[in-house]
Amino acid sequence: MFWTQVSCLTFMLIGVALVTSSYMSPYWDKLDPDDVNAEVDYRGFWASCSGETVKSMKCAPFVKLVGVANIVMTGRVLGGLSIFTGLLTCIVTGYIIHQNRKGKVTSRNGLHPGIIMMLITGLASGGSILFLGCKYAYDIVTKYHFDTNHMALGGSSVARHTLGSAFFMAWFGGALMVLATLAFPCVQGSKKKKPVTTQKKKGDNNSSNDDGLEFCEKYNALPHAAGGVYV
Numbered sequence: 001m002f003w004t005q006v007s008c009l010t011f012m013l014i015g016v017a018l019v020t021s022s023y024m025s026p027y028w029d030k031l032d033p034d035d036v037n038a039e040v041d042y043r044g045f046w047a048s049c050s051g052e053t054v055k056s057m058k059c060a061p062f063v064k065l066v067g068v069a070n071i072v073m074t075g076r077v078l079g080g081l082s083i084f085t086g087l088l089t090c091i092v093t094g095y096i097i098h099q100n101r102k103g104k105v106t107s108r109n110g111l112h113p114g115i116i117m118m119l120i121t122g123l124a125s126g127g128s129i130l131f132l133g134c135k136y137a138y139d140i141v142t143k144y145h146f147d148t149n150h151m152a153l154g155g156s157s158v159a160r161h162t163l164g165s166a167f168f169m170a171w172f173g174g175a176l177m178v179l180a181t182l183a184f185p186c187v188q189g190s191k192k193k194k195p196v197t198t199q200k201k202k203g204d205n206n207s208s209n210d211d212g213l214e215f216c217e218k219y220n221a222l223p224h225a226a227g228g229v230y231v
Contacts, residue, residue: 001100002100002101005093005100005184008180008183009093009094009180012086012090012176012180015086015173015174015176015177015180016083016087016125018172018173019082019086019173019174020083021169022167023045023079023080023170025164025166026042026043026047026059027042028043028044028136028163028166028167029042029044029136029140029164030162031160031161039052045075045076046061046076047060048060071135071139075136078129078131078132079132081125081128082125082126082177083125084125085128086121086122086125089122089177089181092117092118093184095114096114096115099114118184119181119182119185122180123181123182125177125181126174126175126176126178126181127174129170129171129173130175132170136163136167137163137167140162140163143160143161144160144161
């Protein structure tokens with residue numbers, strides 16, 4: 001059970017690392033090159049990059065912390081919340097594993113209070129980044145169809161918005177967080193307590209009589225009368 005719990009914690013850490021990397025990455029919104037501009041543009045929550053190749057890519061951070069587009073501000077808030085609650089989930093999970101090794105875990109009605117906190121923070125972490133992904137995907141897909149319809153109606157060629165690699169990285173990290181969070185209580189609940197058994201002398205079911213007989217035999221005080229009653 002210990003290594004299974006460690007595996008869940010490892011998946012949580014991988015999920016948080018993926019979400020953190022994608023949160024700081026500019027590769028969320030990709031603008032494909034058009035007939036006029038051959039450069040590829042990327043936009044994230046904190047910076048935008050442009051260039052014809054990866055080596056020639058130049059990035060510029062967003063100067064404003066507020067007053068930006070709604071999707072950018074939403075991404076900053078939900079992404080930061082996901083990272084914070086994800087780190088808190090890993091800390092709580094590591095503490096529970098440590099207490100399990102010491103045998104100090106106590107539960108109420110079969111559910112440890114730390115596991116309840118781990119479930120809340122873990123689902124908040126994965127859920128927030130997954131919700132952000134849904135909202136961001138809807139925004140990008142809407143722009144993509146608008147640009148496509150514009151060109152289909154005879155309009156000039158424009159750079160169409162598509163989803164970048166950071167979007168898929170964040171979604172994968174959020175899914176890992178949710179799965180590991182839901183799997184950990186199942187692993188925790190699979191631990192079975194060993195039944196406590198007491199060894200008794202063969203042929204005698206009364207432990208108090210065993211102690212009395214041993215005491216008598218030790219001091220040679222055992223009566224020799226037949227049919228004697230020993231208490």
